[in-house]
Amino acid sequence: MRSDILTGMHRSGHHAVTIWLFHQKETVNDFSIKTVTTWLFSLFRDQEINLYANNALKTGPKEHPDKKHLPAIVQENKPAHLLISHEREYLKDVCKIAANTNYGINKPIVVIRDFENWIASCLKMAFRDNKHLDEVIKKDYMTMYQDHLENYNSDSYYHINYNKWNRDKEYRSQICSDLGLTFTDAAKNQLSIFGGGSSFDSMQYIKNAEQMRVEERYKEVESNPVFQVIMEKNLKLLDLSNSIFK
Numbered sequence: 001m002r003s004d005i006l007t008g009m010h011r012s013g014h015h016a017v018t019i020w021l022f023h024q025k026e027t028v029n030d031f032s033i034k035t036v037t038t039w040l041f042s043l044f045r046d047q048e049i050n051l052y053a054n055n056a057l058k059t060g061p062k063e064h065p066d067k068k069h070l071p072a073i074v075q076e077n078k079p080a081h082l083l084i085s086h087e088r089e090y091l092k093d094v095c096k097i098a099a100n101t102n103y104g105i106n107k108p109i110v111v112i113r114d115f116e117n118w119i120a121s122c123l124k125m126a127f128r129d130n131k132h133l134d135e136v137i138k139k140d141y142m143t144m145y146q147d148h149l150e151n152y153n154s155d156s157y158y159h160i161n162y163n164k165w166n167r168d169k170e171y172r173s174q175i176c177s178d179l180g181l182t183f184t185d186a187a188k189n190q191l192s193i194f195g196g197g198s199s200f201d202s203m204q205y206i207k208n209a210e211q212m213r214v215e216e217r218y219k220e221v222e223s224n225p226v227f228q229v230i231m232e233k234n235l236k237l238l239d240l241s242n243s244i245f246k
Contacts, residue, residue, distance in 0.1 A: 001078065001079060003101075004084070004105065004106050004179075005084045005108050005109065006111065007086045007094050008110065008112070008162075009088055009141065009148065010122070010125075011125060012111050013113050018054075018083065018111075019033070020186075020187050021181070022043060022050065022187070023187040025043075026046075026184075029184055030186055032044075039054045040054070040056070041053075049080065050081040051077065053067075053070055053082070057086055058086070058087075091147055091151050095108060107158050109158045112149055112152070115145075115238050117218050119231070120220065120222075120227065122136045123136070124217070152244055169185065
C-alpha cells in the first residue's frame with residue numbers, strides 16, 4: 001500500500017492539489033472519486049481501491065466521530081493508495097502525527113500559496129461566511145504559514161508551489177515524476193467542494209476551475225484597509241513569499 005499525507009493551510013489550494021494528485025494513476029483519465037462519507041472518498045482502478053481521507057488524522061469534538069475508524073477501514077479495504085490530507089499544522093507536528101500511524105506514510109507533501117493571494121482568499125472567506133477575522137487569520141495560523149514557507153528547501157518535505165501547479169502543465173508532470181505517479185492531469189479542472197468551494201467564485205466553476213483567476217485574488221481586495229494593514233504588519237513574511245513565488 002502506498003500512503004501519502006498532503007498538508008497545507010486553509011485557502012492554500014491544497015484540496016484542489018490533493019484531488020488532482022489522487023487521480024494521477026494509469027487508466028484514470030477523468031474525475032471519478034466516489035463519496036463514502038463526508039471525509040472519506042474512493043477511486044476504483046483495475047479492480048483495486050484507492051482511498052482519500054480528508055483531515056482524517058484530526059481529532060477533537062468538532063471532527064467527525066467516524067474518523068477513528070480509519071484504521072479498520074484501511075485494514076478491511078487494503079487500498080492500493082491511501083492519501084490523507086491534513087490542514088493547518090506545523091510541519092514537525094505533521095511528521096509526528098504521520099509517524100504515529102501504521103500506514104508507512106511517505107515524506108509529507110506540502111502545498112504553499114503566495115502570501116498576498118492566500119490572505120486575499122482568507123479575507124474573502126471571512127466576509128462570505130460572516131466569520132470573525134480571528135477565526136481565519138489568527139496569529140498562530142500566520143506562524144504556521146511562515147513555517148510552511150521557511151521549510152521550502154528542506155529535504156524532509158516535498159513542496160508543491162500552488163501558483164506554479166495551477167498554470168504550468170510541465171510542472172505538474174514533473175511532480176508526478178518526482179512522486180512516482182502517472183501523469184494524467186485528470187481532475188485538474190475539477191473545483192474542490194471543500195470549504196464551500198472558492199472564496200471568490202463559490203461553486204461557479206465546478207467543472208472548469210482553470211477559468212478562475214486564482215493568482216489575481218489580491219487585486220480584488222488590495223484597496224481593503226484590513227488587507228493593507230495585514231501586508232504592512234507582515235513585510236518580512238511578504239518578502240519571504242516573494243522570494244519563492246516571484
